[in-house]
Amino acid sequence: MAEKDDTLKKVISHSKEYGFVFQSSEIYDGLSATYDYGQYGSELKNNIKKYWWMSMVQMHENIVGIDAAIFMHPTTWKASGHIDAFNDPLIDNKDSKKRYRADVLIEDYIAKIEGKINKDITKAKKRFGDDFNETEFRNTNPNVTRRQEQINDVNTRMADALNSDDLENVRQLIIDLGIKCAVSGTANWTEVRQFNLMFGTELGSVSGESATIYLRPETAQGIFVNYLNVQKTSRMKLPFGIAQIGKAFRNEIVARQFIFRMREFEQMEMQFFIKPGTQMEWYQYWKNTRMKWHNALGFGEDNYRFHDHIKLAHYADAACDIEFNYPMGFKELEGIHSRTDFDLGAHQEHSKKNLTYFDSETNERYLPYVLETSIGLDRMFLSVLTKSYAEETLKDGSSRVVLRIPPALAPVKVAIFPLTKKDGLPEKARAIMHKIKLDHNCQYEEKDAIGKRYRRQDAIGTPFCITVDHETLENNTITIRERDSMKQERVDINDLAQIISSKVSISNLINQE
C-alpha cells in the first residue's frame, strides 16, 4: 500500500514540475478539488479526446457528435431525477469534524477484506506454482470463503439500506462494522444525511425575474433533449448514437485523490438509442467494445476489470463500471449503463412533447431505449499518467524518469536537436522541424548537452528525439532516438515523416479494435 501511494504522490509532483497539471488559482493557495491543465497536460487531454472521438464518431457511421450548452432549462433536472435523487449520503465524525460519504466508508471496509483475500491468493500462488487453480482456491479455502461471505453480507446490507433510502440502517451498518474515523480514530458518528450534488446559480440580473439553474452534473441530458433534433436532421434510424465531450460539475462531499474526483471535470459520453428489448445485446456489445478501446493502449489487461453495480441508479436496468488499477487501487474509470426509456419518457412527460420514434420497418411508434457509455476524461488522463510513469536506472548507473505514454497520446511527438549551436546545424534542424510540424506537435531544443535534452523529453513522454549533426549536412541523414528502448538509428531525412507517422498515429490504436 505504501509503495502504491508513493506513485500517486510522485505523479502529482511530476505533473506540476513538468507542466501537466497545476492546482487551480495556486497563487491564492488553490481551490480544493479544482485543477488546471498545463502546456503538456492540455495536449495529452486533447489527444485522449481525439482517440475517443475518432473511435466513436469517425469509426461508426451511426454515431454523430454534438456540443450542447452547460446551462439547461431547469425542468431538465426535475425530469432527469437529479433534483430529487442526485444525492450522496454523508456522515460526519463528531470528534474530528471530518466529513465522509457513508457508502464510501463501507466500500473501503470491503476493499480491506478484498485485500486480505488477494494476499491469501498471492501466497497460495507462490506455494503451489503452476498447479494453482485460483477459482478452486476461492471456492474451497475456508479463510477465503469466510471473507467472501462477509463481503456479500455487507454488500447486501448496504444495498438494501441505500435502495430503500433507510439512512438509519446505513449508519447502523457503519457502527456494526466498527468503522472508525481515520483522523480521530473514534466511531462517534452523526446521523447520515442526503446531500444534493448539483451546483445551483441564478439566471437573469433583474431581481424577481431570476430562476435557479444548475451547472450540468452530467453531459447526458444535453443529448437526450436533442435526440429528436439530431435524429431528424441526420435522418438516423435506430440503432444510432450521439456522442459528446464536455464539462460537468458536482459538489462532491469528499473530493480527493488529485484529478480522480473533482468538482469540475470533463466527461466523454455516448448515448446509443435502441429498440426496446435489445438492450442486453447492446449492453454486451458496448462492454466489449469499450474494454477493447482501453486495452488497445497496451497498459495490460490486468489493469482493467468490470464491476457490476449492486445499487442500480434510478434510471438503469443493468449497469457496470470499468475499473482501472490506479495507485490507490481499482477504481471506476467508466460507466456502462442500460438506461431503458427512463430519460426520454421523463422528458416527454415534463415537456409535453412527443419524443417517440417511428420505426418504418415495423410501422410502430415507441420511445427508444438508451445504452450509455460514460467515461471521465480526467480519470482517463490519470490512468495514462500513473501507468506511464517510470523511474529507471540506466546501464551507466545514471537514472531517468520517463513517461511511457502511448505515442499516439504523447503531448509532443518529436523533439529536434542540433548537436551544437553553430555550423549551420540550428538552421538545418529548424528546416526539418518546419516540415514535420505540419503533421505533428514538435519541440526544438538547442540548450545543454544532448543527454540532458533527452532526459527532459523523457520526462514529458516524447516518443522520438532527432539529432542533427555535421553528417546531416553531408548526406542528409539524422539520428532518431526512441524513448522506451533508447535505441538510436541513422535514417534518411526523407524517411522521417513516414517513420514518425507510423508510430504516433491514433489510427494505430483504432486498428486494434
Ligand code: ATP
Ligand atoms: P463515482 O461513483 O466515482 O462518484 P459515478 O458513478 O457517480 O462516479 P457517473 O455518474 O457514472 O460517475 O459518471 C461517469 C464518469 O464520470 C465516471 O465513470 C467518472 O469517470 C467520471 N466522474 C464522475 N464524477 C467525477 C468527478 N467528481 N471527478 C472526475 N470524474 C468524475
